[in-house]
Amino acid sequence: MKTNPFKNSYVDLGRDFYQSIKPTPVHNPQLIIYNRELADELGLDETPLNASADVSVFAGNEVPEGAGPIAMAYSGHQFGHFNPQLGDGRAILLGQMESPGGRSFDIHMKGTGQTAFSRNGDGRAALGPVLREYLVSEAMARLGVPTTRALAAVTTGEEVIRERLLPGGIITRIAASFVRIGTFEYFLARGDKAGLTRLADYMIEQYYADLKQAENRYLALLDAIIEGQAALIAQWMQLGFIHGVMNTDNMSIACETIDYGPCAFMDHYAHDRVYSSIDHDGRYAYNNQPNIGLWNLSRFAECLLPLIDEDQNTAVEMAKDQLERYINAYQEHWLTGMCAKLGLATVLDEDKALVENLFTIMASNNADFTLTFYRLSMLDLDASNDDVMLDLFDDVDDVGSFTQWLDQWRQRLSLEASENDERKAMMRAVNPVYIPRNHLIEAAIRAAEDHADFSVFHALHEVLQHPYDFQPGKEAYMQPPLPHEVVQQTFCGT
Ligand code: AMP
Ligand code: MG
Numbered sequence: 001m002k003t004n005p006f007k008n009s010y011v012d013l014g015r016d017f018y019q020s021i022k023p024t025p026v027h028n029p030q031l032i033i034y035n036r037e038l039a040d041e042l043g044l045d046e047t048p049l050n051a052s053a054d055v056s057v058f059a060g061n062e063v064p065e066g067a068g069p070i071a072m073a074y075s076g077h078q079f080g081h082f083n084p085q086l087g088d089g090r091a092i093l094l095g096q097m098e099s100p101g102g103r104s105f106d107i108h109m110k111g112t113g114q115t116a117f118s119r120n121g122d123g124r125a126a127l128g129p130v131l132r133e134y135l136v137s138e139a140m141a142r143l144g145v146p147t148t149r150a151l152a153a154v155t156t157g158e159e160v161i162r163e164r165l166l167p168g169g170i171i172t173r174i175a176a177s178f179v180r181i182g183t184f185e186y187f188l189a190r191g192d193k194a195g196l197t198r199l200a201d202y203m204i205e206q207y208y209a210d211l212k213q214a215e216n217r218y219l220a221l222l223d224a225i226i227e228g229q230a231a232l233i234a235q236w237m238q239l240g241f242i243h244g245v246m247n248t249d250n251m252s253i254a255c256e257t258i259d260y261g262p263c264a265f266m267d268h269y270a271h272d273r274v275y276s277s278i279d280h281d282g283r284y285a286y287n288n289q290p291n292i293g294l295w296n297l298s299r300f301a302e303c304l305l306p307l308i309d310e311d312q313n314t315a316v317e318m319a320k321d322q323l324e325r326y327i328n329a330y331q332e333h334w335l336t337g338m339c340a341k342l343g344l345a346t347v348l349d350e351d352k353a354l355v356e357n358l359f360t361i362m363a364s365n366n367a368d369f370t371l372t373f374y375r376l377s378m379l380d381l382d383a384s385n386d387d388v389m390l391d392l393f394d395d396v397d398d399v400g401s402f403t404q405w406l407d408q409w410r411q412r413l414s415l416e417a418s419e420n421d422e423r424k425a426m427m428r429a430v431n432p433v434y435i436p437r438n439h440l441i442e443a444a445i446r447a448a449e450d451h452a453d454f455s456v457f458h459a460l461h462e463v464l465q466h467p468y469d470f471q472p473g474k475e476a477y478m479q480p481p482l483p484h485e486v487v488q489q490t491f492c493g494t
Contacts, residue, residue, distance in 0.1 A: 004066035005047040006095040007104070009206065011068050013198050016187075018070035023060025023092055024113025024123065026168065028157025031055045032454055033134065033461070035151050042174065043100040049107070049151065049172075058152040058172050060092070060112040067095045067107075071115035075189055076182030076249025077299055079283055084189050086182060086249050087117030090124060093178060104206050106178045108148075111156070111170035124160045128445040129492070130169030131457055133260040135444065137173065139436045139464040140257055145235045146228075147257040148175040167449055175256055177207055181296055182249030184303035193306050200307055203253050218307040219318055226297055226326045228255025233293045234333035237286075238341060239435065240266035240369035244276040244490065246284050246292045248299050262490035265435045267480040269362040269369045275438070275490040290334075294326050340430045341373050342409065343423040344416060354405075354412060361402050365393035368480045370435050377427030381410060381420050432467040434477050436460070438487035 010017065036051055044050050048057060048064030056062040063069055071088035078086075092115070094107040110133075111125030130153050140147040156168035179199070187195035200218055204211050214220035232255050236243065242264050243250070243257065250259040262276035271287040279285070284292060301319040309315035338355045339347045362372055375388050386406060393399055418426065444457040463477045471477075481487070 001048075002046045005097050006064075006066040006068065007097060008066075008068040008095045009104070009202070010072070010093060010096065010106075011070060013202055014195075016073070016192070016195055017199075018072050018093075019087075019116040020068065021071050021092060021115050022063055022069055023109060025061040026059050026156035026158050026170070029055045029059030029061065029154045029170075030157065031058060032131075032153045032155060032169075032448075033150075033458070034058075035138070035149070038149050038151055038174065041099065042097070042105065044097075044151075047097065055154055058109075059154050059156065059170055060109055064094070069094050071117055072178060072183065073117065073186050074180055074182040074249050075186040076180070076247050077185070077296075078247045078249070079279075080295075082185070082189070083249075084186070085117070085119070087186075088115055089118040089121050090115070094172075104176070106175050107151070107172065108175065108178050109170055109172050111168065122160060124156075124158075124168050125170065126160050126162055126166040127155055127169035128166065128449055129261070130171045131445055131448055132263075132441055133171055133173070135441055135457070135461055135464065136260050136263055136436050137257070138461065139434075139467060140241075142465055142467050143239060143432055143435075145239070145241075145257060146232055146255060148173045148260075150174075167452075175252065175258060176254035177203065177252065178258070179203060179253045180249050180258070181251045181253065181300045181303070182247070183253070184300060185248060188303045188306075196303060197307055200304065207254055216308060216318075218304050219322065222297075222301055222304050222308070222319060222322050223325070225253060225255060225300060226322055227329055229293050229297060230326055230329035231255070231333045232257065233289050234330055234337055236289060237334060238337040238430075239432070240269070240286070242266065242273060242275060242284070242286050243289065244279065244284055245492065246289065246296065248296050251296050251300075253300075261492040264438050264487075264490050266369045267437060267486075268366040269359065269372070271359065271363060275487070277489045277491050290330050293330065294323065297326060298323060337430070341427065342376070343413060343418070343427045345418060345426065346416065348412075348415075351412070354408060357405055357408075361393075361398065361405055365395050365398055365402070367392045367394075370432060371478065371480070373427075373431040374433055374478075377424055377431045379406075380424075381413065383410070429468060433470050434463050434467045434474070436464055437477075437481065438490065439481035439485040440477060442485075442487050 069092045073087045075084045076086050091110040092112050096104050098104055114123035134150040134153045137147050137150050150173055152172040154170050158168045159165045160168045208224055211217050211220040244262040252258045264275040266273050273286045274282045305315040339351050440460050444460050447453040447456040463474050
């Protein structure tokens with residue numbers, strides 16, 4: 001065992017950044033799952049978070065030696081409205097460690113009891129959202145999307161009061177960092193330039209060390225986050241993922257997907273799809289995510305203005321120039337990724353229209369997002385097996401426009417250097433067979449919550465470990481929901 005694997009570097013930033021607080025113990029915790037592969041990757045074997053650690057560690061009943069648990073302070077814009085006082089109201093940062101490759105990571109536990117930031121909340125998490133976060137975040141990792149990882153999940157043996165009594169759960173999750181845009185906003189709102197500087201320097205030191213050489217390191221930090229968020233949101237769009245609560249407090253400065261709440265993957269394609277029960281105006285609808293990315297980055301830029309230049313007009317001009325780059329950066333990531341989904345290794349200007357036309361046809365035919373791309377990746381150049389596509393489209397009369405689209409696509413493919421098989425393999429590598437479909441997650445949660453049966457959860461988790469590989473016998477997991485299985489709304493579970 002390493003003497004003390006915890007770095008607790010966030011604590012060094014000062015008392016304004018956090019509240020020191022231990023998790024509140026729970027009565028009868030049981031381990032649901034522990035992520036051995038992640039533990040290996042992070043080198044946890046020699047630490048108190050290893051595979052044989054007692055469940056009391058992952059329930060917060062025992063704080064490992066060397067850990068300095070804290071609740072982090074942050075603010076945030078929720079649905080466009082500034083809330084100065086958010087913070088970890090039901091989570092604690094156990095500390096930082098370093099992976100064998102020297103990468104720093106944060107260990108966070110959600111559902112661990114009240115903190116100074118709980119406001120009226122009970123500080124707890126229901127089991128359902130814990131299982132949802134575990135499944136979706138691990139699936140995202142396997143799909144190749146930057147994300148928090150799930151290390152362990154437990155049931156608490158206690159009930160939480162929501163719309164009804166529900167079993168409680170705690171998830172231990174790992175991120176490069178849990179610093180959010182909202183963390184910067186917290187110090188901006190207090191006019192605390194010294195705090196902002198310390199926070200920015202901390203992020204640069206820990207996670208963006210290359211930027212130390214930059215002429216203006218804070219402008220370079222803005223640039224890096226713009227690039228990271230543009231790339232991240234483009235990946236969400238390419239998979240039909242809807243985060244659901246893109247409030248600035250849920251947007252990571254490490255540019256990973258964080259704070260899985262009412263998130264969902266689309267089944268049939270609709271550009272303005274919303275699942276979250278609290279997103280009444282569709283602010284965080286599928287097709288609005290790139291715009292909201294820019295809105296959130298603008299809030300981040302405002303936080304950095306005092307650091308970018310002494311003269312605020314100069315700082316504003318510099319930040320504006322950077323923010324304008326976001327649109328191009330996003331478009332480039334989106335189009336390159338979408339082209340890869342269509343088997344195009346090169347990107348031409350007219351490809352945007354090709355992609356958009358496909359989405360238009362998918363929308364008017366209720367075509368399943370994931371299956372459309374997966375089955376496209378099975379088509380041959382000679383059109384001999386186009387039939388596999390057609391049952392995805394509702395309106396047989398409209399199939400004409402889809403077959404026209406296929407002609408255009410094949411013409412475009414003829415400009416590519418790749419052979420048929422090579423192109424299909426390339427498409428399979430980016431078009432998943434399996435995604436964590438809402439109705440499958442719902443079934444896993446129902447079995448766990450209603451019958452303490454975790455087998456449905458484990459079986460689904462297993463399939464999602466290899467989302468790009470067709471798994472014989474697992475065809476049911478590929479299918480869109482039957483009419484009675486459709487999940488129309490998802491909930492935060494707070
Ligand atoms: P979230 O919707 O999970 O991103 O949370 C938004 C804010 O509400 C954060 O400050 C959370 O810590 C806080 N919060 C959410 N649920 C609870 C709860 N059950 N108890 C205390 N605070 C909560
Ligand atoms: Mg949050």
